[in-house]
Amino acid sequence: MPEPIITINQLSKTYHTERGKEIKAIENFNLQIYVNNFICIVGPSGCGKSTLLRIIAGLDSASSGLVSFQGQPISKPSRDIGMVFQEYSLLPWLTVIDNVALGLEFAKQSRSVRLDVAVSFLKMVGLEDYARAYPYELSGGMQQRVAIARALANNPQVLLMDEPFGALDAHTRILMQKELLAIWEKNMKTIVFVTHSVDEAIYLADTIIVMSSHPGGVKEVIKVNMARPRDRANPIYGQLASQILCMLEEEVTKVK
Numbered sequence: 738m739p740e741p742i743i744t745i746n747q748l749s750k751t752y753h754t755e756r757g758k759e760i761k762a763i764e765n766f767n768l769q770i771y772v773n774n775f776i777c778i779v780g781p782s783g784c785g786k787s788t789l790l791r792i793i794a795g796l797d798s799a800s801s802g803l804v805s806f807q808g809q810p811i812s813k814p815s816r817d818i819g820m821v822f823q824e825y826s827l828l829p830w831l832t833v834i835d836n837v838a839l840g841l842e843f844a845k846q847s848r849s850v851r852l853d854v855a856v857s858f859l860k861m862v863g864l865e866d867y868a869r870a871y872p873y874e875l876s877g878g879m880q881q882r883v884a885i886a887r888a889l890a891n892n893p894q895v896l897l898m899d900e901p902f903g904a905l906d907a908h909t910r911i912l913m914q915k916e917l918l919a920i921w922e923k924n925m926k927t928i929v930f931v932t933h934s935v936d937e938a939i940y941l942a943d944t945i946i947v948m949s950s951h952p953g954g955v956k957e958v959i960k961v962n963m964a965r966p967r968d969r970a971n972p973i974y975g976q977l978a979s980q981i982l983c984m985l986e987e988e989v990t991k992v993k
């Protein structure tokens with residue numbers, strides 16, 4: 738059995754609000770993530786999905802427990818772990834290519850080398866013709882592809898994606914799912930992808946983590962044993978979707 742690339746052990750996170758209230762966002766969360774796995778995390782609103790990703794990214798700290806990358810505790814952001822958010826977070830005053838090259842920290846590399854790398858990732862997401870455009874000239878889906886290219890240009894070993902297609906229309910979202918899978922298959926990155934869409938999770942994931950709520954934990958770990966590309970018309974797809982929706986409903990009604 739290979740070593741996990743990310744290990745989450747007994748993770749808990751409690752926030753202390755300015756008004757002195759304690760919010761237990763995550764409690765006793767355990768998970769092992771293996772190289773090249775595509776993990777999707779689903780769970781009711783407020784169950785701690787973004788908190789979990791932020792802790793894995795080193796953007797926030799655990800209250801207790803341990804989160805490690807290749808056996809080393811994660812304490813700060815690193816180039817090994819990239820993140821893509823729902824909002825595209827491109828810098829509006831930079832061209833598309835400069836946005837992608839921005840993250841490249843090849844301190845000793847010339848600008849032309851950085852731009853060459855950026856172009857190769859823009860090609861990967863099909864936007865090489867827009868290299869000199871500004872973000873406002875692009876659609877939402879195109880901007881998100883730039884954000885993905887920017888994250889990949891840093892050559893992270895793990896890509897964390899927090900509801901990255903949530904703001905897209907249904908048609909663009911399906912195209913982006915296909916594109917992301919193609920990129921993943923070409924690059925074989927470990928991906929941890931948060932989504933509210935059960936359909937999206939089944940389409941993308943090797944493994945789906947269903948989170949329990951208040952505080953967030955692992956409710957169920959589901960291996961998706963369906964050949965890719967997944968066929969939404971396959972009855973197993975529908976059965977799995979209704980099974981996961983039932984679990985989520987249980988969690989939502991538990992809170993009420």
Ligand SMILES: Nc1ncnc2c1ncn2[C@@H]1O[C@H](COP(=O)(O)OP(=O)(O)OP(=O)(O)O)[C@@H](O)[C@H]1O
Pocket residue numbers: 752753754760761762780781782783784785786787788789
């Ligand atoms: N900075 C913060 N200070 C206080 N409480 C916070 C903070 N960030 C998150 N929380 C609380 O922690 C819990 C988990 O929040 P989080 O954003 O991780 O959930 P989520 O599952 O990503 O939600 P959603 O699906 O709605 O985006 C929520 O109750 C939220 O109010």
